[in-house]
Amino acid sequence: MFEFYTPDFLPILPQVILIATALAILIEGAFTESAGPALIRRFCMGALLAILISALLSLIAFGLGKQVTTFNGMLVQDAYTLFCQMIVLIGSAAALAIGLPGLENQKLNRFEYPALILLATTGMMFMVAANDLISLFIGLELQGLALYVIVALQRDNLATSEAALKYFVLGALATGMYLYGASFVYGYTGSTNFDSINAVFRYGVEGPISLGSMIGLVFILASLAFKLSAVPFHMWTPDVYQGSPTAVTAFLAAAPKIAAAALTIRLLYLPFGFLVDYWQQIIIFISLASMVLGAFAALRQTDLKRLLAYSSISHMGYALLGIASGGAIGVQGALTYITLYMFMTVGTFAVILALRGRGERCVKDIEDLQGISQIHPKMSMMLAIFMFSLAGIPPMAGFFGKLYVFMAAIDAQLYTLAIVGVLSSVVAAFYYLRIIRTMYFETRPETVQATYGDTMVLTTEASFVLVLSVTVTLLFFVYPSLLLNMTQMAVNSLFN
Amino acid sequence: MISIPAIAFYVFSGLMLLSAGLVITSRNTVYSVLFLILAFFNAAGLFVLVNAEFLAMMLVVVYVGAVAVLFLFVVMMLNVNMALPKRDTRSYMLVGSVVGGILLGELFLIVGVWSIAPEAIDLVSAPQNMFGQKGNTHALGQLLYTHYFLAFQGAGVILLVAMVGAIVLTLRQREGVRKQNIHDQIKREAKDCVELVNVPSGQGVDL
Numbered sequence: 001m002f003e004f005y006t007p008d009f010l011p012i013l014p015q016v017i018l019i020a021t022a023l024a025i026l027i028e029g030a031f032t033e034s035a036g037p038a039l040i041r042r043f044c045m046g047a048l049l050a051i052l053i054s055a056l057l058s059l060i061a062f063g064l065g066k067q068v069t070t071f072n073g074m075l076v077q078d079a080y081t082l083f084c085q086m087i088v089l090i091g092s093a094a095a096l097a098i099g100l101p102g103l104e105n106q107k108l109n110r111f112e113y114p115a116l117i118l119l120a121t122t123g124m125m126f127m128v129a130a131n132d133l134i135s136l137f138i139g140l141e142l143q144g145l146a147l148y149v150i151v152a153l154q155r156d157n158l159a160t161s162e163a164a165l166k167y168f169v170l171g172a173l174a175t176g177m178y179l180y181g182a183s184f185v186y187g188y189t190g191s192t193n194f195d196s197i198n199a200v201f202r203y204g205v206e207g208p209i210s211l212g213s214m215i216g217l218v219f220i221l222a223s224l225a226f227k228l229s230a231v232p233f234h235m236w237t238p239d240v241y242q243g244s245p246t247a248v249t250a251f252l253a254a255a256p257k258i259a260a261a262a263l264t265i266r267l268l269y270l271p272f273g274f275l276v277d278y279w280q281q282i283i284i285f286i287s288l289a290s291m292v293l294g295a296f297a298a299l300r301q302t303d304l305k306r307l308l309a310y311s312s313i314s315h316m317g318y319a320l321l322g323i324a325s326g327g328a329i330g331v332q333g334a335l336t337y338i339t340l341y342m343f344m345t346v347g348t349f350a351v352i353l354a355l356r357g358r359g360e361r362c363v364k365d366i367e368d369l370q371g372i373s374q375i376h377p378k379m380s381m382m383l384a385i386f387m388f389s390l391a392g393i394p395p396m397a398g399f400f401g402k403l404y405v406f407m408a409a410i411d412a413q414l415y416t417l418a419i420v421g422v423l424s425s426v427v428a429a430f431y432y433l434r435i436i437r438t439m440y441f442e443t444r445p446e447t448v449q450a451t452y453g454d455t456m457v458l459t460t461e462a463s464f465v466l467v468l469s470v471t472v473t474l475l476f477f478v479y480p481s482l483l484l485n486m487t488q489m490a491v492n493s494l495f496n
Numbered sequence: 497m498i499s500i501p502a503i504a505f506y507v508f509s510g511l512m513l514l515s516a517g518l519v520i521t522s523r524n525t526v527y528s529v530l531f532l533i534l535a536f537f538n539a540a541g542l543f544v545l546v547n548a549e550f551l552a553m554m555l556v557v558v559y560v561g562a563v564a565v566l567f568l569f570v571v572m573m574l575n576v577n578m579a580l581p582k583r584d585t586r587s588y589m590l591v592g593s594v595v596g597g598i599l600l601g602e603l604f605l606i607v608g609v610w611s612i613a614p615e616a617i618d619l620v621s622a623p624q625n626m627f628g629q630k631g632n633t634h635a636l637g638q639l640l641y642t643h644y645f646l647a648f649q650g651a652g653v654i655l656l657v658a659m660v661g662a663i664v665l666t667l668r669q670r671e672g673v674r675k676q677n678i679h680d681q682i683k684r685e686a687k688d689c690v691e692l693v694n695v696p697s698g699q700g701v702d703l
Contacts, residue, residue: 007645019653026660072643112664119657126650138650145654149661 008070011061011077011129014054014085015122021050022118029111040109041100047114048096048461051121055089058082062486067493069131073193076131079493083335083486084128084262091254091342092121094469097461098350099247102362106245107154116153117251120146124259128266133182133192136263140178140227143256144171150251151244163243170236174226181219185271188212197271209275217272221282224267227260230320231289234313238301241309246362249305250349253312254342261319261338265331268323269494276326283324288420290317295424298431302365304352307431308345311390314428315341321421322405325412328491333404335487340401340476344389347469350462351383356455366435370442376456380439382470389473391432392425397476505545512538525571533564550633 009016025043032039062082069076096117103109123142130136148171152164186192188210189200201209222233229237241249268279294314301307319341322334355363355376363369373380389396402425409418458466476483515534522528536559543552630638640648695701 012646071646074644074646110664112660116657116660116664119653122653134644134647135650138647138654142650142654142657145657145661149657149664152661152665155665 007072008068011068011070011075014057014089015125017050017054017057018118018122018125021047022115022122025111025115025118029115032111037104037109040103040111040113043111043114044096044100044103047118048093050118051089051093051096054125055086055093058086058089062086062489065489071135073195074132074135075126075129076194077129080262080266080490081129083490084259085125087339087342088124088128088255088259088262089121091258091346092117092124092251094346094465095247095251095254095349097459097465098250098346098353100461101457101459102245102247102353106247106362107156108245108247110153113150113153116146116150120150120251121255124255127259127263130263130266131194131270133186133194136267137178137182140263141175143259144175147171147252147256150248151240153248154245157243159243160245163240166236167240170226174223174233177219177226178223181216181221181223184212184216184219186216188216194267194271198273201272201274209278214275214278217275217279218282220267221279221286224260224264225286228257228264228316228320229309229313230286230316231293231313232286234290234293237313238306238309241312242303242306246305246349246353249308250346250353253308253345253349257312257316258338258342261316261334264320265323265334266494269331280324280326283320284414284417287317287320287324288417290314290320291421291424292317295427298428301431302367304363304366304368304435307366307435308348311428311432312345314424315390318402318405318421318425321414321417322408324417325405325408325414327408327412328495329411330405330408331494332484332487332491333401333408335490336483337401337405339483339487340389340397340472343469343472344386344398346465347473348383348386348390350466350469351379351386354456354458354462354466355379356457366438369435369438371439371444373440379456382466383439384436385470385474387432387435391429393429395477397473400476400480501545505542508538508541508545512542526568529564529568529571532567533560536560536564548632550631550636553633 025046029039029043059082061077062079065079067076067078096114099108103113120143123139123144123146126135126139127143128139130139148164148168151167152161154160182192185197189197191197191200201213226233226236241252244252268283272279291314294310294312294317298307298310298314301310315337319334319337322330322332322337324330325333352363355372369380369383385396389398392398392402394400402421406418406421409415409421512535515531515538518531519528519535522531536555540552540555540560543549543555693701
């Protein structure tokens with residue numbers, strides 16, 4: 001009569017730690033009379049600690065290398081999930097750490113900020129680990145809702161409110177599209193579980209698959225393209241990147257993108273793995289359009305964050321190039337690419353957040369970097385390294401990331417795509433190099449003299465993040481197999 | 497002889513259609529919202545008829561209790577002006593009727609080629625209680641707290657984020673507002689606020 005069902009809770013221990021810390025912060029913050037900067041700083045450090053502990057737990061589980069499916073098949077923990085969770089956790093920890101000193105002057109010094117960051121990170125971890133359309137939706141919404149609030153946190157700023165509203169409305173639309181697509185897939189395959197959907201496509205239908213599941217797949221892909229900010233669903237990215245406080249932009253660029261890319265890979269190769277021929281053309285188009293638009297639209301930008309937004313669009317295009325190749329090599333390339341991209345982005349934002357002008361303003365326009373090499377030689381050196389890497393110039397990590405992806409594309413005989421990718425990366429190199437030129441070969445006009453970039457705020461945590469990302473970017477080629485072995489393990493667990 | 501469930505069905509669905517029509521034809525927005533609530537109640541009645549009592553309760557609690565009341569608040573606070581300019585509606589009449597006519601024709605075309613699976617009719621006419629002796633609330637609860645535990649708890653966390661977000665984005669600490677703090681009031685003791693001073697006669701006291 002009574003059916004006892006106790007799921008395996010161990011795989012969600014990292015998530016539970018994050019949620020518990022977030023709750024503790026919320027309670028402590030709500031019951032403290034006035035949450036001053038010192039307390040918020042302590043909260044942020046606590047959140048940082050929780051994220052790092054979760055990353056460590058994921059690393060241990062990754063080392064053990066067991067595959068566990070729990071919660072009635074809703075969640076899976078294998079090498080792929082754990083690897084992506086680690087990257088997401090490192091990304092959000094780094095973004096939190098580099099944003100710390102700027103919290104006060106960006107009006108983000110509210111105790112809810114670290115709690116919301118933690119909850120968004122939890123959502124991303126659920127997204128990556130999802131093995132069911134329902135748990136995927138839960139993760140997607142958890143991170144989405146938390147991110148909308150984080151973007152809107154600076155509520156007295158007009159630009160921020162506009163960015164948050166755009167992000168929220170378009171995000172809600174994408175959620176609707178996901179649900180619509182998921183209902184189609186459920187209706188035509190009879191299950192929301194990834195393994196069952198996969199089995200339906202493997203054994204179920206002879207000949208062409210049903211139109212309904214195709215429609216569902218297209219809708220789901222559209223909503224994921226929104227989360228990835230891939231063309232033609234990229235419209236929100238420049239506005240949101242520009243409008244948000246820089247610390248938040250860093251978080252947006254570092255963590256959710258990685259989670260969305262990891263999720264796209266799992267979704268395409270696990271439940272829809274047998275529909276490669278159907279989704280490949282969609283991914284090829286999205287990838288092509290993202291690479292080209294990201295390269296050309298960024299050429300005329302003057303705002304640094306806007307430029308980085310277009311740059312992120314084109315980089316997602318390169319990651320999708322790997323996914324489009326439709327095989328283990330391509331997926332490994334894409335995974336390596338997004339990992340390296342995360343380190344490069346975090347490093348770039350760490351430099352931008354560290355540079356301060358008079359009145360504690362952050363660097364905003366590219367012009368603000370004029371002649372900065374004379375004032376902060378080390379910082380501009382590091383920014384130059386990241387720019388070279390983003391442009392894909394050897395021997396930086398970005399070059400190898402692109403190399404693996406292009407190799408996979410050529411391997412899959414997607415020659416046109418590879419050629420367009422290389423050409424657009426040449427175009428993109430122009431604007432990365434322009435930043436370097438601005439820093440090194442331009443002098444400041446008298447009017448902006450001593451307005452920007454005079455002071456520098458570099459905390460211990462931020463400098464640690466900087467050193468880490470510079471090391472990864474610069475010295476990746478010395479020992480690439482460290483990362484490649486990990487991605488290999490991850491991909492193997494995805495494909496068996 | 498019509499059975500009682502059939503009578504109930506026709507009463508509920510008839511009232512629902514009537515009130516749904518009145519929602520869009522009523523000139524007063526407050527009446528519209530009230531008719532919407534009536535439509536929700538009748539829909540809940542229909543759910544009870546097909547043994548979906550949990551869904552019926554949810555419909556009443558969520559839609560009537562929260563959504564419709566929210567609508568009512570919004571309508572009353574915004575004080576929507578009901579006067580519609582008549583001239584404008586007439587000028588759109590021709591184009592509107594042409595587009596509407598085309599849409600109606602297309603709907604007829606679709607209905608013409610529509611075929612309903614023969615099994616589907618049986619399923620509609622004979623709803624089954626698939627949970628044995630348990631009611632569907634019981635069955636849903638048993639599923640939610642076991643197989644769908646993760647989704648259930650995750651939805652809880654999402655609602656928490658929504659709540660925190662709403663508070664963060666709207667709550668403002670105003671300066672100079674006198675609030676009653678009951679804890680402070682109860683904790684207040686005589687020795688904290690009353691000071692007994694021995695005043696020597698003929699001299700003042702510095703306080």
